[in-house]
Amino acid sequence: TSSCGGDGEKQRIEDKEQYGVLLYYKYTSVPDVDELVSFLNLAATRSVGGKLTALEEHIASAKSNCLFEGTDFKLASCNHPLNDKVSQECGFTSLSIRVVEELVTFSTCPLLKSPDISNAGKHLSAAEFHSVLESAKEQTDESGKSENKELVLLDARNLYETRIGKFESENVETLDPEIRQYSDLPTWIDQNAEKLKGKNVLMYCTGGIRCEMASAYIRSKGAGFENTFQLYGGIQRYLEQFPSGGFFKGKNFDLSWELKEDIIGCCLLCNNTFDDYSPRCRCRLCRMLVLVCNHCQVKGDEYVCELCRKHGKDNLDPSKELTPAGDDDTRRKLRILCLHGFRQNASGFKGRTGSLAKKLKNIAELVFIDAPHELQFIYQTATNPPPPLGACNKKFAWLVSPDFDKPSETGWTQCQFDPLQYQNQTEGFDKSLTYLKTVFAEKGPFDGILGFSQGAAMAAAVCGKQEQLVGEIDFRFCVLCSGFTPWPLLEKREQGSIKCPSLHIFGSQPGKDRQIVTQASSDLQGCATVIEHDFGHIIPTKSPYIDEIKTFLNQFV
Numbered sequence: 001t002s003s004c005g006g007d008g009e010k011q012r013i014e015d016k017e018q019y020g021v022l023l024y025y026k027y028t029s030v031p032d033v034d035e036l037v038s039f040l041n042l043a044a045t046r047s048v049g050g051k052l053t054a055l056e057e058h059i060a061s062a063k064s065n066c067l068f069e070g071t072d073f074k075l076a077s078c079n080h081p082l083n084d085k086v087s088q089e090c091g092f093t094s095l096s097i098r099v100v101e102e103l104v105t106f107s108t109c110p111l112l113k114s115p116d117i118s119n120a121g122k123h124l125s126a127a128e129f130h131s132v133l134e135s136a137k138e139q140t141d142e143s144g145k146s147e148n149k150e151l152v153l154l155d156a157r158n159l160y161e162t163r164i165g166k167f168e169s170e171n172v173e174t175l176d177p178e179i180r181q182y183s184d185l186p187t188w189i190d191q192n193a194e195k196l197k198g199k200n201v202l203m204y205c206t207g208g209i210r211c212e213m214a215s216a217y218i219r220s221k222g223a224g225f226e227n228t229f230q231l232y233g234g235i236q237r238y239l240e241q242f243p244s245g246g247f248f249k250g251k252n253f254d255l256s257w258e259l260k261e262d263i264i265g266c267c268l269l270c271n272n273t274f275d276d277y278s279p280r281c282r283c284r285l286c287r288m289l290v291l292v293c294n295h296c297q298v299k300g301d302e303y304v305c306e307l308c309r310k311h312g313k314d315n316l317d318p319s320k321e322l323t324p325a326g327d328d329d330t331r332r333k334l335r336i337l338c339l340h341g342f343r344q345n346a347s348g349f350k351g352r353t354g355s356l357a358k359k360l361k362n363i364a365e366l367v368f369i370d371a372p373h374e375l376q377f378i379y380q381t382a383t384n385p386p387p388p389l390g391a392c393n394k395k396f397a398w399l400v401s402p403d404f405d406k407p408s409e410t411g412w413t414q415c416q417f418d419p420l421q422y423q424n425q426t427e428g429f430d431k432s433l434t435y436l437k438t439v440f441a442e443k444g445p446f447d448g449i450l451g452f453s454q455g456a457a458m459a460a461a462v463c464g465k466q467e468q469l470v471g472e473i474d475f476r477f478c479v480l481c482s483g484f485t486p487w488p489l490l491e492k493r494e495q496g497s498i499k500c501p502s503l504h505i506f507g508s509q510p511g512k513d514r515q516i517v518t519q520a521s522s523d524l525q526g527c528a529t530v531i532e533h534d535f536g537h538i539i540p541t542k543s544p545y546i547d548e549i550k551t552f553l554n555q556f557v
Contacts, residue, residue: 020052022059023074023236025103025209027117028067033099039065040097052077074207074236105183106213121203121215123232126241132202132229133169133247152196156185156205156214157253159307160289164265164275165235165250167204180288180307183555185214187476190499191467197224204231204238206252251275267293268303283308311445311474334364334447334556336479337439339371339455343395346370349452355541356549363553366450367443371396371458372435373428398458399486400428429486432458433465437472447556448477452539456483463498476556477501479549481539501529503552505539508532 030036043061055075062068106115124132136151153174155162162176175195177188189196196218203211203218211230218228231238235252239245250264265275274293281292283305290303340349346368350357357366375395440446451459459478462469477500531548533540540546 018052018077019050020055020075020077022055023207024059024062024068024071025207026068026071027103027212030067036067037097037099041095044095044097072208072233072237074233076236102213104210104213105181106186106217115213115216115220117212117216119216119219120212121201121219121228121230124202124229125232126238129202129204129229129231129238130242130246132200133167133172136172137169150198151200151202154196154201154203156182156203156210158182158288159305160277161206161253163291164263164277165248165252166264167247168249169247178307180286182210184476185210186217187500189214189218191470193221193225193467196228197221199227201225201228202231203228205234207234207236208232209234253277265291267291267296268306269293269296333362334553335445336364336366336448336450337443337446337475338366338368339398339449339451339458340368340396341453341455341482342397342399343375344452345393345396347393349455353452353539356539356546359541359546360550360553363550363557364447367446369439369443370394371398371455372432373397373400375400398428398432398454399426402427429458429461433462436462437469440473444474446475448475448479448553450479450481451483452481453483453537456480457486459483460498461486463500463502466500475500477503477552479503479505479552481505482507482537501552501555503529503531503549505531505533505545505549507536508534 043058052075059073059075062071062073132151151172153167153169153172155166155174155176158181159176159178162178166174166176168174175192177185177192179185179188201215201218203215205211208230211234215228215230218225235248238248239252242248245262249262263273263275266272267274268290269292272293272295274291277289277291278297279289281290281297281303282288283290284302285304285308288305288307290305292301292303338346338349338353340346350366350368353366360366373396375397449459449462451457460480460483462473463478466473466475478498480502483504483506529548529552531540531545533545
């Protein structure tokens with residue numbers, strides 16, 4: 001008996017020394033942010049040390065604050081880090097409390113109207129979630145095959161998480177967005193809305209927080225998207241309820257659940273089963289974690305993830321495209337396609353943006369092209385006759401007026417400057433769009449599009465058709481400088497159709513821009529970050545404007 005008692009006491013001591021991971025979140029109104037920060041700082045300093053007993057004390061402390069009423073505290077045991085180096089790699093070596101705009105960044109641009117979190121998908125408990133999949137499994141068609149076309153599973157996590165674990169049911173499709181970061185999810189939802197419309201959508205993530213905003217975003221699309229549900233407590237709670245895994249196959253990234261007998265991950269190089277990430281194994285282009293087994297890991301090796309390979313970025317010249325980003329880090333420059341303004345050309349626009357290119361040289365490579373519509377040369381007064389044609393560079397446009405004439409034999413026409421000419425440029429979009437498809441196929445890929453004046457209007461029109469252009473014109477963001485709403489969007493009343501992250505740069509009111517009035521640029525905004533400056537028809541490169549431009553672009557590096 002004494003021996004058993006001694007073993008029991010030893011076990012209790014060992015239990016107290018166990019380490020753990022605590023996850024929790026709460027969407028609520030915070031009346032006094034500073035007071036909450038002070039509370040959390042005191043509570044965490046007193047109790048958070050990584051041991052289960054300390055984490056349990058922290059839970060008790062948090063529950064004493066009414067703001068956390070109803071919070072789901074997810075506590076899982078884990079092993080103590082092998083050494084200080086491993087602890088540093090995990091990233092939890094010190095206490096950090098930050099005040100942020102969003103608990104998790106849902107979009108890389110500030111949405112004009114964020115999804116109403118109260119419209120989030122209905123919570124399903126682990127048992128309810130399992131029951132739905134179990135019922136779907138039992139359904140069969142006339143031939144005896146299992147199928148369920150009305151139900152889909154949607155994984156709201158990043159690719160490096162879904163590689164090693166996901167829900168699988170024989171007759172229910174699992175949609176994996178294959179995103180690098182959570183802020184890419186809204187774009188995927190926009191581009192794949194038809195796969196979700198009219199379906200019962202079962203969403204899940206690690207602990208539930210990412211599904212809150214994402215499910216609200218899906219439901220905000222209106223009719224056909226109402227039946228969106230989310231797994232309450234995420235994979236963590238599900239695996240607590242179903243320790244053998246249930247419908248979840250593999251490992252839950254970030255937590256201690258490891259279903260080793262069911263490894264679904266594989267080594268990037270040899271393709272053998274493997275699911276243990278090393279923080280030292282990352283894509284040399286985008287820095288995303290990659291799976292490389294112990295046998296294939298060689299010091300100094302560089303890897304390219306499947307997403308970069310998929311988009312053809314593994315053929316980039318490392319000496320040209322990679323720049324230092326820290327003591328032992330590298331990153332790929334962004335490639336930005338630049339569209340010049342009306343009656344300009346690529347070489348002229350490149351010269352005008354030389355200062356911008358120089359200040360962005362460590363972030364982006366700017367690629368310049370001529371527009372497809374060649375214009376007549378013009379002169380404004382009879383007293384100043386035109387110079388010889390050979391002394392002039394050709395001028396081009398993306399959009400033209402209905403009375404557009406191709407260059408004549410003389411190549412010259414006389415006209416007066418009209419500051420509102422852009423309002424009459426309603427033709428030529430289809431030809432320009434076809435031309436851009438060729439440019440993307442032959443000179444791409446491009447991360448973003450930068451447009452100036454009419455080039456910005458063309459870029460905005462392309463953004464308005466982004467969902468229809470997937471696979472032909474793929475990009476992640478746009479920068480619109482002194483832009484205006486182009487006719488293709490005005491015609492269809494689609495001024496607010498720019499859904500990708502966008503940066504809008506234009507002169508403030510009353511502005512000095514004689515070409516495009518401030519209101520025309522302001523009306524174009526959509527899902528935008530806005531920089532208003534005190535100059536004319538230019539792209540400003542002085543501080544603080546250049547710093548704001550860099551801040552926007554750095555989101556995509």
